[in-house]
Amino acid sequence: MRANQKVIIVILIEIKNIQKTYTTNRGTIEALKDVSLSIKQGEILSLLGVNGAGKSTLSGIIATLHPASGGDVLFKGTSIYDNIEDFRSKIGYCPQKPNLKSMLTLEQNLIFAGRFYGLSEEVIAQRIKVLADQFELGKYLQEYAHILSGGYKQRFMIARSLIHNPELIILDEPTVGLDPHIRRNLWDVIKGLKEQGITVLLTTHYLDEAEKLSDRVCILDKGKIQMIDTPEKLMADYHQNNLEDMFIELLKGSKHE
Numbered sequence: 411m412r413a414n415q416k417v418i419i420v421i422l423i424e425i426k427n428i429q430k431t432y433t434t435n436r437g438t439i440e441a442l443k444d445v446s447l448s449i450k451q452g453e454i455l456s457l458l459g460v461n462g463a464g465k466s467t468l469s470g471i472i473a474t475l476h477p478a479s480g481g482d483v484l485f486k487g488t489s490i491y492d493n494i495e496d497f498r499s500k501i502g503y504c505p506q507k508p509n510l511k512s513m514l515t516l517e518q519n520l521i522f523a524g525r526f527y528g529l530s531e532e533v534i535a536q537r538i539k540v541l542a543d544q545f546e547l548g549k550y551l552q553e554y555a556h557i558l559s560g561g562y563k564q565r566f567m568i569a570r571s572l573i574h575n576p577e578l579i580i581l582d583e584p585t586v587g588l589d590p591h592i593r594r595n596l597w598d599v600i601k602g603l604k605e606q607g608i609t610v611l612l613t614t615h616y617l618d619e620a621e622k623l624s625d626r627v628c629i630l631d632k633g634k635i636q637m638i639d640t641p642e643k644l645m646a647d648y649h650q651n652n653l654e655d656m657f658i659e660l661l662k663g664s665k666h667e
């Protein structure tokens with residue numbers, strides 16, 4: 411980049427004062443307490459935090475799986491609740507546990523997803539071709555999901571969530587339980603999404619993953635944002651060489667098991 415070139419940062423998602431309260435038999439749980447943050451277009455932003463910090467609750471609200479109890483989420487400046495169907499057509503969501511239809515082949519799974527988004531059969535066929543090439547899934551298209559290894563299942567889940575060409579993809583712990591070399595293959599897949607210009611919201615417990623992939627990380631603790639910054643800045647502030655050690659240092663200052 412030349413010195414006089416300006417980088418224009420576009421805010422894709424603005425989360426404003428989000429609160430989420432669950433009512434249970436044992437009382438109410440304040441899962442998110444006044445959370446505000448922005449997701450920049452084209453970045454990989456990771457949500458980190460110990461179990462119960464509120465990561466899945468927050469990513470679920472952005473994915474419109476459940477509503478917030480208060481606050482708003484803006485997409486390019488407009489509340490997503492003004493036209494939630496339109497917003498859903500702009501995002502892809504990849505849940506932690508594969509929820510593939512076992513009676514359908516992988517190709518039929520993709521067709522099913524494409525029809526859900528109202529794509530024409532022609533567009534679906536084009537997208538399947540593109541995604542099969544991009545994710546090296548061509549040879550599995552006529553197979554059923556159960557024959558896929560864990561890594562390929564996740565690869566396929568990511569491909570399926572891209573069928574409608576979304577601008578933002580939400581990945582909920584995409585590499586959990588995978589062997590280290592398979593995790594690294596998926597890292598390349600996730601980096602490839604960014605290279606394509608897709609904004610990525612990643613929830614993960616793997617600090618090495620967050621460090622390698624993220625432009626910024628957002629650390630949640632007990633429903634609040636504790637810090638949000640680049641991995642490099644957080645490591646420097648805590649005088650640590652890796653994000654995991656930084657995270658451990660941070661936890662020392664807050665009461666955790």
Ligand SMILES: Nc1ncnc2c1ncn2[C@@H]1O[C@H](COP(=O)(O)OP(=O)(O)OP(=O)(O)O)[C@@H](O)[C@H]1O
Nearest residue numbers: 432434439441459460461462463464465466467468
């Ligand atoms: N459907 C629900 N009903 C009641 N309480 C819930 C529900 N979902 C989450 N919670 C509670 O909300 C809080 C935040 O949970 P959440 O799953 O968002 O955290 P998390 O950071 O994603 O945790 P993990 O890393 O374990 O997935 C926790 O106290 C959890 O028990």
